[in-house]
Amino acid sequence: EAGVVQSPRYKIIEKKQPVAFWCNPISGHNTLYWYRQNLGQGPELLIRYENEEAVDDSQLPKDRFSAERLKGVDSTLKIQPAELGDSAVYLCASSRPGNTEAFFGQGTRLTVV
Amino acid sequence: GESVGLHLPTLSVQEGDNSIINCAYSNSASDYFIWYKQESGKGPQFIIDIRSNMDKRQGQRVTVLLNKTVKHLSLQIAATQPGDSAVYFCAENLGGGSNYKLTFGKGTLLTVNP
Numbered sequence: 001e002a003g004v005v006q007s008p009r010y011k012i013i014e015k016k017q018p019v020a021f022w023c024n025p026i027s028g029h030n031t032l033y034w035y036r037q038n039l040g041q042g043p044e045l046l047i048r049y050e051n052e053e054a055v056d057d058s059q060l061p062k063d064r065f066s067a068e069r070l071k072g073v074d075s076t077l078k079i080q081p082a083e084l085g086d087s088a089v090y091l092c093a094s095s096r097p098g099n100t101e102a103f104f105g106q107g108t109r110l111t112v113v
Numbered sequence: 114g115e116s117v118g119l120h121l122p123t124l125s126v127q128e129g130d131n132s133i134i135n136c137a138y139s140n141s142a143s144d145y146f147i148w149y150k151q152e153s154g155k156g157p158q159f160i161i162d163i164r165s166n167m168d169k170r171q172g173q174r175v176t177v178l179l180n181k182t183v184k185h186l187s188l189q190i191a192a193t194q195p196g197d198s199a200v201y202f203c204a205e206n207l208g209g210g211s212n213y214k215l216t217f218g219k220g221t222l223l224t225v226n227p
Contacts (some may be wrong), residue, residue, distance in 0.1 A: 004156070031213070040121055042202045042217030043157065056214060091156050100145055100206055100213045104156030 004105035012111045018080035025094030035091040123222045132190040136203035145206035
């Protein structure tokens with residue numbers, strides 16, 4: 001089966017510009033996660049979806065970050081406006097109902113200059 | 114030992130040796146633990162998991178040990194191969210039950226020398 005697909009793989013933007021990341025989870029996985037991974041650190045959860053519902057967004061910086069999963073499949077994560085400190089790898093993961101094993105995509109490496 | 118900022122704890126082993134990677138977790142209420150392997154430029158890849166009602170679980174060439182008394186988790190890799198070179202993360206589920214909320218540790222860089 002195809003894995004979690006993310007695009008783009010790399011993105012370089014100037015600060016204060018908007019940016020969006022896209023994720024297509026594994027078919028049949030109703031749980032979707034967005035993580036941020038800073039250099040040399042482990043991934044940190046930003047938001048978790050169960051189908052189209054955001055069930056945990058407590059760590060999402062809501063002043064500039066937003067996410068959506070309108071049809072309970074694909075998801076987008078947006079940052080507007082981006083700041084220098086947002087430079088990181090943004091990882092999407094998905095898992096089956098009732099299963100905590102999350103499968104990760106390759107991530108989008110964001111560089112804000 | 115512990116490292117700060119960009120400097121990951123590192124472990125260097127010879128090909129064929131056994132590797133032991135350690136992790137201290139934070140929450141005594143965590144009920145589920147996972148080890149992930151992350152190669153350069155890739156997302157984390159599931160290796161093995163263990164629930165809090167177990168002390169040990171074995172997979173192919175890997176064993177996870179859980180010591181709840183001291184909140185310690187270890188990953189043992191038998192006959193380490195060059196392809197095992199990667200950063201290894203432990204993750205704990207803080208959510209409990211169906212409220213999954215994985216928190217990742219800092220990671221350990223494993224280097225396998227041929």
